[in-house]
Amino acid sequence: MSVNPALLRKLVPLNGLDDFGLERVADIAERMDLKRLKQIFAIGSKDNFVYYLLEGEIDMIDRNGRAARLSADSAQARFAFGALKPRPASARVASEEACVLRFDNNKLETLITWREQLAGISNPMADDGLVVSEMLGDEEYPVDNDWIMALLCSPSFYDMPPENVQKIGQRMQPLQVMAGEMIIRQGEIGDYYYVIRQGRARVIRNEVTVTELEHLSPFGEEALASGAPRNASVEMITDGLLMRLSKSDFQELLVPRMIQRVSLDKAKKLAQEGAVLVDVRSSEEFATRRLLRSINLPLFMLRQRLRKLDPNRTYIVYCDSGIRSSAGCFLMAQKGYRSFLLDEVQRAFEELAAH
Numbered sequence: 001m002s003v004n005p006a007l008l009r010k011l012v013p014l015n016g017l018d019d020f021g022l023e024r025v026a027d028i029a030e031r032m033d034l035k036r037l038k039q040i041f042a043i044g045s046k047d048n049f050v051y052y053l054l055e056g057e058i059d060m061i062d063r064n065g066r067a068a069r070l071s072a073d074s075a076q077a078r079f080a081f082g083a084l085k086p087r088p089a090s091a092r093v094a095s096e097e098a099c100v101l102r103f104d105n106n107k108l109e110t111l112i113t114w115r116e117q118l119a120g121i122s123n124p125m126a127d128d129g130l131v132v133s134e135m136l137g138d139e140e141y142p143v144d145n146d147w148i149m150a151l152l153c154s155p156s157f158y159d160m161p162p163e164n165v166q167k168i169g170q171r172m173q174p175l176q177v178m179a180g181e182m183i184i185r186q187g188e189i190g191d192y193y194y195v196i197r198q199g200r201a202r203v204i205r206n207e208v209t210v211t212e213l214e215h216l217s218p219f220g221e222e223a224l225a226s227g228a229p230r231n232a233s234v235e236m237i238t239d240g241l242l243m244r245l246s247k248s249d250f251q252e253l254l255v256p257r258m259i260q261r262v263s264l265d266k267a268k269k270l271a272q273e274g275a276v277l278v279d280v281r282s283s284e285e286f287a288t289r290r291l292l293r294s295i296n297l298p299l300f301m302l303r304q305r306l307r308k309l310d311p312n313r314t315y316i317v318y319c320d321s322g323i324r325s326s327a328g329c330f331l332m333a334q335k336g337y338r339s340f341l342l343d344e345v346q347r348a349f350e351e352l353a354a355h
Contacts, residue, residue, distance in 0.1 A: 003026045004026070005022040011078055011080075014112070028104065033097065036095065036096050036097070040092065041082055044087060047085075049102050051102050053071075054072055056094075057098065061089055072099075168245060168249070177199065181236045183201065183234045184230050186230050193224055197243050199237070201234050201235060202237055204234070210304070222327035225331075227323060231299070258333040262341065263343055264348050267340070267342055275314040275315065276316070277315075289349065291354060299328050302328055315337055318342040321345075322343075
């Protein structure tokens with residue numbers, strides 16, 4: 001359920017954000033409408049979530065059974081609860097109904113930090129710290145704070161070291177494009193990673209349009225992450241402005257952060273804990289040979305099918321060579337999924353092959 005940014009204006013430290021910043025925070029908020037006695041979290045829990053109470057009352061119950069009540073009408077409700085880990089108390093709904101917002105604290109802190117950094121760009125008295133005012137700024141294409149903020153808020157940049165984000169911003173090159181212009185062609189070797197700053201484009205595979213790309217949509221990453229030729233063409237639908245990052249910069253700044261490798265032994269343990277094995281080869285290859293309890297999401301269909309996956313699960317991506325799986329793992333990480341690239345694939349086929 002989407003969250004109205006206006007609900008965030010009274011919350012601390014969200015009340016220090018401007019309208020655009022609040023909209024980005026609302027994008028990552030999870031609204032929870034709960035009934036009486038519903039447990040929000042357990043005592044001793046260590047997950048990365050923090051919570052805000054919008055409506056109703058909750059009880060914080062310590063190890064001795066003592067309860068402290070938090071009401072949405074109180075001044076204390078302006079602040080997050082559940083941030084201390086391990087949690088010294090459990091939280092349970094005390095009123096007939098309650099409305100709670102839940103945030104991944106890493107993502108929330110990232111958004112707040114970058115918005116505060118970018119706020120200094122237009123303030124000549126501010127200490128720019130990370131020199132973010134230099135990002136994507138020149139005479140022809142002046143700094144666009146909202147565009148930079150939206151880019152930084154995308155899953156591609158979560159947990160990215162600030163120095164890497166700054167380098168990406170400084171190395172991205174603006175490219176004016178026209179409607180009908182072919183940006184990349186199927187079968188060619190990849191040379192750039194692109195993000196749409198203005199305009200719309202279409203993805204064409206084997207002369208068939210398979211999807212459209214809009215503001216902030218990235219493309220071109222599969223060929224750069226895997227080293228394989230482009231698996232589709234991209235043509236502009238409208239005039240627009242693209243930002244592009246060279247292959248060498250992409251591999252230096254993005255790939256190491258987005259593709260996490262996992263050993264077979266670790267993958268087995270993750271699978272026992274609920275991780276899903278994802279085979280990105282073709283359906284024919286999957287039918288011939290596959291790993292136990294794996295699902296098939298061919299690489300060329302992965303982008304369209306990602307929304308059907310549970311974002312709370314962990315995914316282990318594989319293929320025969322590691323080439324297609326590298327691209328698939330990067331794509332999943334870019335969209336915010338917790339994904340790993342399976343090492344020792346041949347050993348995996350020996351030990352975990354489905355018969």
